[in-house]
Amino acid sequence: MSGGARCxxxxxxxxxxxxxxxxxxxxLKAVLASWSVERCREWLETEIGLGLGIEIASNKYFxxxxxxxEVRDRLVAACEKAGVEFxxxxxxxxxxxxxxxMGWTLRVRGSGDERARAIVLAMGGLSFPAVGTDGTGYAIAxxxxxxxxxxxxxxxxxxxxxxxxxxxxxxxxxxxxxxVAAANADGGGGKKKAQAIRKGFLFTxxxxxxxxxxxxxxxxxxxxxxxxxxxxxxLRDEDFDAPTSSSPRMVINWSxxxxxxxxxxxxxxxxxALVVSRLREALPSRLADALVAESGVDSRCKIxxxxxxxxxxxxxxxxxYEIAVKGHQGYRKAEVTGGGVALDELDTASMxxxxxxxxxxxxxxxxxxxRIGGFNFLWAWCSGRLAGxxxxxxxxxxxxx
Ligand SMILES: Cc1cc2nc3c(=O)[nH]c(=O)nc-3n(C[C@H](O)[C@H](O)[C@H](O)COP(=O)(O)OP(=O)(O)OC[C@H]3O[C@@H](n4cnc5c(N)ncnc54)[C@H](O)[C@@H]3O)c2cc1C
Numbered sequence: 288m289s290g291g292a293r294c295x296x297x298x299x300x301x302x303x304x305x306x307x308x309x310x311x312x313x314x315l316k317a318v319l320a321s322w323s324v325e326r327c328r329e330w331l332e333t334e335i336g337l338g339l340g341i342e343i344a345s346n347k348y349f350x351x352x353x354x355x356x357e358v359r360d361r362l363v364a365a366c367e368k369a370g371v372e373f374x375x376x377x378x379x380x381x382x383x384x385x386x387x388x389m390g391w392t393l394r395v396r397g398s399g400d401e402r403a404r405a406i407v408l409a410m411g412g413l414s415f416p417a418v419g420t421d422g423t424g425y426a427i428a429x430x431x432x433x434x435x436x437x438x439x440x441x442x443x444x445x446x447x448x449x450x451x452x453x454x455x456x457x458x459x460x461x462x463x464x465x466x467v468a469a470a471n472a473d474g475g476g477g478k479k480k481a482q483a484i485r486k487g488f489l490f491t492x493x494x495x496x497x498x499x500x501x502x503x504x505x506x507x508x509x510x511x512x513x514x515x516x517x518x519x520x521x522l523r524d525e526d527f528d529a530p531t532s533s534s535p536r537m538v539i540n541w542s543x544x545x546x547x548x549x550x551x552x553x554x555x556x557x558x559x560a561l562v563v564s565r566l567r568e569a570l571p572s573r574l575a576d577a578l579v580a581e582s583g584v585d586s587r588c589k590i591x592x593x594x595x596x597x598x599x600x601x602x603x604x605x606x607x608y609e610i611a612v613k614g615h616q617g618y619r620k621a622e623v624t625g626g627g628v629a630l631d632e633l634d635t636a637s638m639x640x641x642x643x644x645x646x647x648x649x650x651x652x653x654x655x656x657x658r659i660g661g662f663n664f665l666w667a668w669c670s671g672r673l674a675g676x677x678x679x680x681x682x683x684x685x686x687x688x
Contacts, residue, residue, distance in 0.1 A: 288418075289664075294355030296331060297348040297668075298661040299341060300324055305662045307505060308655045309437045310630035315655055317635040322669045330668075335361050347661050380423065382406060382431045382646070391645060404685065405645050405678040409671060412624025412651040413439055424652040428628045432643040435629050437654045440512040441621030443501040446537075447494035447614040451604070452577030456490040459573050463488040464540040465499040467506040470533055480506055480535060485543055495610060502658040505625050506535050508615050530612055540606045541578065542569040549605050553590060553598050562588045562601070578604050623663055627654040637677035638670055645681065647674035 289295065301324055303316045328348065331337045337358060338351040350357050381394040385402065393401040410424030428434040450456045466482035481503055489497035507530060552565055563586055566575035579586055582600040618624070628648055632641050640646040649670035657663045
């Protein structure tokens with residue numbers, strides 16, 4: 288189901304700025320530096336046998352077949368060729384240090400314990416529990432291995448809330464400029480925290496999605512989830528309580544056209560053109576109609592008839608519209624989980640646990656996620672490669688001794 292069943296396996300380039308972590312940034316950079324996007328692409332193409340192409344519009348790598356199924360099948364085949372044994376329908380509930388102080392025991396639900404000399408914890412986060420990622424990786428890291436976690440929260444998650452103009456606009460998509468601003472004491476617009484420029488915004492049945500919203504959702508969701516937990520709430524899978532006056536705000540310029548330019552367009556040439564028609568030149572019709580309704584301007588108003596106050600209201604709605612976020616869609620719809628095992632407790636040269644010798648970690652269980660665009664797989668490939676090679680090396684050096 289990755290990448291809308293097409294699987295966006297890689298971005299074309301990446302820096303640490305494409306990722307979010309609450310751990311030291313240099314640790315994230317160390318892992319990313321271990322394998323470049325280019326080497327990773329070569330590995331997928333030559334060793335895994337996956338033909339890749341760049342989607343020019345988005346600058347992302349997809350399989351030429353546009354099939355995430357092919358990605359899965361080729362990875363499984365490469366593993367089997369290398370001697371990997373898969374155990375399906377098998378759930379690991381816990382990890383216990385071997386009684387002789389050597390190695391580890393895996394507690395496997397419904398069957399016996401299994402001994403392991405090294406373990407790579409690659410159990411993902413909490414997102415999309417339907418595919419088997421239920422947060423057990425975090426529980427094992429914290430409870431069994433003594434690791435500190437940055438408390439997980441849904442990230443890259445659609446938000447809920449009403450649409451402008453009062454009528455639902457599901458399916459309408461537009462390229463916007465979206466900024467997240469801290470709230471001022473008076474609840475108004477404060478300092479800009481983050482922004483997305485010319486990125487997709489999609490109205491959904493319940494609210495808002497698209498890369499612009501998903502990429503910045505954590506700025507709203509993380510503080511609310513954490514505040515909810517500190518009040519004794521549990522990790523929510525449903526809407527969170529409405530953001531408070533101190534919550535960051537999401538402010539949108541629907542077309543990317545600056546206020547001054549709109550001022551011109553809504554002033555001259557006055558003529559008989561309708562205001563709504565001028566908006567439709569730059570925006571999808573349904574959205575243009577909704578924004579005129581939202582501003583309170585009559586839909587039959589001509590540019591020549593537009594009063595100064597009404598023009599000001601329209602300019603605000605067009606270039607500084609604050610979406611009224613009411614909640615988020617939880618782990619069921621979050622593409623990734625933010626937070627996780629602190630990178631500061633891992634040796635980022637090997638992804639070895641600094642708390643539990645013989646344990647390695649990678650992927651989403653760690654306190655890193657990337658923005659939309661193949662960055663999460665890049666993190667999984669880079670950290671997974673380091674963890675796997677280091678675990679294998681540790682076993683072979685022990686054999687040599
Ligand atoms: C719908 C969707 C679409 C996405 N599309 C993209 C995309 O196009 N590009 C991109 O870069 N990223 C995408 N992502 C994000 C990406 O899939 C993840 O970041 C990445 O798969 C994380 O890799 P991982 O190995 O850490 O965890 P996962 O891929 O989640 O793998 C964890 C595995 O561990 C297994 N597991 C969990 N708990 C247990 C247990 N107790 N016992 C045994 N096994 C267990 C799970 O079944 C699963 O197989 C998408 C995510 C979602 C949800």
